Each structure stands twice: as C-alpha cells, then as structure tokens.
Amino acid sequence: xxxxxxxxxxxxxxxxxxxxxxxxxxxxxxxxxxxxxxxxxxxxxxxxxxxxxxxxxxxxxxxxxxxxxxxxxxxxxxxxxxxxxxxxxxxxxxxxxxxxxxxxxxxxxxxxxxxxxxxxxxxxxxxxxxxxxxxxxxxxxxxxxxxxxxxxxxxxxxxxxxxxxxxxxxxxxxxxxxxxxxxxxxxxxxxxxxxxxxxxxxxxxxx
Ligand SMILES: *[C@@H]1O[C@H](CO)[C@@H](O)[C@H](O)[C@H]1NC(C)=O
Ligand SMILES: *[C@@H]1O[C@H](CO)[C@@H](O)[C@H](O)[C@H]1NC(C)=O
Ligand SMILES: *[C@@H]1O[C@H](CO)[C@@H](O)[C@H](O)[C@H]1NC(C)=O
Numbered sequence: 001x002x003x004x005x006x007x008x009x010x011x012x013x014x015x016x017x018x019x020x021x022x023x024x025x026x027x028x029x030x031x032x033x034x035x036x037x038x039x040x041x042x043x044x045x046x047x048x049x050x051x052x053x054x055x056x057x058x059x060x061x062x063x064x065x066x067x068x069x070x071x072x073x074x075x076x077x078x079x080x081x082x083x084x085x086x087x088x089x090x091x092x093x094x095x096x097x098x099x100x101x102x103x104x105x106x107x108x109x110x111x112x113x114x115x116x117x118x119x120x121x122x123x124x125x126x127x128x129x130x131x132x133x134x135x136x137x138x139x140x141x142x143x144x145x146x147x148x149x150x151x152x153x154x155x156x157x158x159x160x161x162x163x164x165x166x167x168x169x170x171x172x173x174x175x176x177x178x179x180x181x182x183x184x185x186x187x188x189x190x191x192x193x194x195x196x197x198x199x200x201x202x203x204x205x206x207x
Contacts, residue, residue, distance in 0.1 A: 027062055027063060028063070028195075028198075028199040028201065029062075029063055029064055029065045030063065030064050030065075030171065030172060030191065030194060030195050030198060030199070031064065031065040031066075031067065031170075031171070031172055031173050032064050032065070032066050032067070032169065032170070032171060032191070033066075033067040033068075033069065033169070033170040033173065033175075034046075034047075034051070034066070034067070034068050034069065034167060034168075034169055035069045035071065035072060035157075035158055035161060035163060035166055035167065035168040035169075035170075035175075036068070036069070036070060036072055036166050036167045036168075037070065037071065037072025037073060037074065037084060037085060037086065037090055037094060037166055038070060038086075038090050038093035038094050038097060038116070038117065039084075039085075039086035039089065039090040039093065039120055040072060040073075040085065040086065040166050040167075042165075042166070042167060042184065043072070043117070043166050043167045044117045044118075046167045046169075046184050046187075047113070047114050047117045047167075048114060048117055048118055050183075050184065050185075050186075050187040050188075051114070051187055052110075052114040053188075054187045054188040054191065055110065057188075057205070058188055058192075058203065058205040058206060059205055060191070060203075060205075061106075061107050063195065063203060064191075066106050066110060067106075068097065068101060068106075068109065068110065068113065069154050069157045069158055070094040070097035070098055070101070070113075070151075070154055071094060071151060071154040071155050071157070071158040072084075072085060072094075072158070072166040073085040073165075073166060074090075074091065074094065074151070074155065074158075076155070080148070081148055082147055082148050082151050082155065089120075091147050091151070092122070092147065093116070093122065094147075094151060094154070095142060095147040095150040095151055096116070096122065096124055096138065096142055097113050097116070098150040098151055098154060099137075099138045099139075099141035099142045099145075099150060100112050100113060100124075100135070100138050101113075102141060103135075103137040103138050103141060104133065104138075108131070108133055111127075111131050111133075112124070112127050112128065112131065112133060112135070115127035115130060115131070124138065124139070161175050163175055163177070163180070164177050167180075167184055168180050169183040169184060169187075171183065171190075171191070171194050172194070172198065188206070188207055189207060192206035192207065
C-alpha cells in the first residue's frame with residue numbers, strides 16, 4: 001500500500017513538473033491594485049487616460065497582477081447597506097464591475113470596465129459588443145444578487161487600506177500616498193521604474 005502511494009505521488013510530481021515546463025517560465029509580475037469607484041471623476045480619468053493606455057500600449061498584462069477593487073469611499077450605513085459617494089447609481093455600477101470581475105479574467109474584465117468608465121451611464125451592453133464578450137453571466141449576477149452582497153468582499157479589501165482619496169493605487173501590494181499620487185499622473189513611468197528596481201530588468205515597451 002505504501003509503495004503504491006509513493007508511486008502515485010511520484011507520477012503526480014512528474015506530471016506537475018511537465019505541466020509547469022510546458023507553460024514556460026513564470027514571468028516576473030509587479031502587482032498593481034486599484035481602489036476606485038465607478039463615478040469619481042479622477043478615477044474615470046485615471047482608468048481611461050492612464051491605466052488603459054499603459055496596459056494596452058506597453059502590453060503590461062503579462063508583467064503585472066492587476067487587481068481592481070470597486071468600492072472607493074463607499075461606507076456601510078447603520079442598517080448595513082452600502083452607501084456610495086456618488087449615490088445609488090454609483091453603487092449599481094460598482095456592483096456591475098464586481099460581477100464582471102467575478103465572471104471574467106482580469107484582461108477581459110479590465111477592458112469592459114475601462115470602456116464602461118468612459119461614460120457615467122450603464123454601458124455594459126455597448127462595451128460587451130465592442131469587445132465581443134458575452135456578459136450573460138454578469139447580468140445574471142447583478143439581477144439575482146443584492147448590491148450589498150456583491151460589494152461585501154470589496155468593502156473588506158478596502159477596509160484593509162487607509163487611503164486619502166480615490167483613485168488609490170498600490171504597487172507591489174503596498175499603498176503609499178505619495179507614490180499613488182505620482183502613479184495617478186504618470187502611471188507608465190512610475191510602474192516601469194519600480195519594475196526595474198524590483199526585478200533589475202527593463203521592459204522592452206517601457207518609455
Ligand atoms: C481570458 O479569457 C479569454 C476569453 O475566455 C481568453 O481568450 C484569454 O486567453 C484569457 N486570458 C488569460 C490571461 O487567461
Ligand atoms: C514620491 O514618489 C516619487 C515617485 O515614486 C519619488 O520619486 C519621490 O521621492 C517621493 N517623494 C517623497 C516626498 O517621498
Ligand atoms: C542587474 O542586471 C545587470 C545586467 O543584466 C547585471 O550586470 C547586474 O549585476 C544586476 N544587478 C543586480 C543587483 O543583480
């Protein structure tokens with residue numbers, strides 16, 4: 001019995017190594033976390049004119065672990081309901097972003113969310129059309145669950161960080177108010193510098 005188990009474990013181990021080899025080397029990734037809310041003007045500005053162009057033009061997706069936290073300055077009221085800084089519409093949009101993030105990988109999610117943030121209304125259908133992404137599951141998520149429920153985990157993530165305002169941007173899982181400020185104006189330059197500093201490697205696409 002014992003020998004049999006060893007053989008099984010060995011085979012599993014070999015399969016594991018083979019799979020890892022086939023996927024190629026894991027690239028060095030610099031984590032970026034964005035705390036934001038759907039309707040704050042500076043968040044919309046940052047996502048559409050800083051982060052999106054950087055992710056696309058510099059092709060940063062393979063070199064970062066991007067995390068979006070759509071909650072921002074929202075708070076819970078005494079009854080435990082989420083109250084958003086820009087009102088009910090913003091909570092609805094944050095919740096749609098939350099559902100997008102639950103049902104699509106970060107590349108697809110970010111494209112949809114950045115596209116939505118070009119406007120203040122719900123542009124989900126338009127953006128889904130644009131990128132040919134099926135958002136049936138996103139709509140179902142939003143239609144069948146409460147905003148409180150969808151946003152709860154983003155509220156918990158946000159509570160771990162004390163930021164001055166949104167957008168709040170953390171590099172390498174550390175929020176620094178000054179760095180966040182610099183990132184919001186020059187995301188590509190600061191990201192590239194930090195990447196070089198951490199991995200001693202310049203990205204080809206960096207300015
Ligand atoms: C994300 O999902 C899309 C569609 O399912 C897929 O084509 C793409 O390869 C995925 N990207 C990653 C990085 O997993
Ligand atoms: C603020 O951040 C920038 C970029 O990361 C850095 O060059 C600068 O020294 C920082 N300033 C302070 C006061 O920490
Ligand atoms: C960084 O990379 C350069 C060239 O690739 C190498 O010469 C240097 O020793 C490296 N520095 C560190 C601290 O690893």
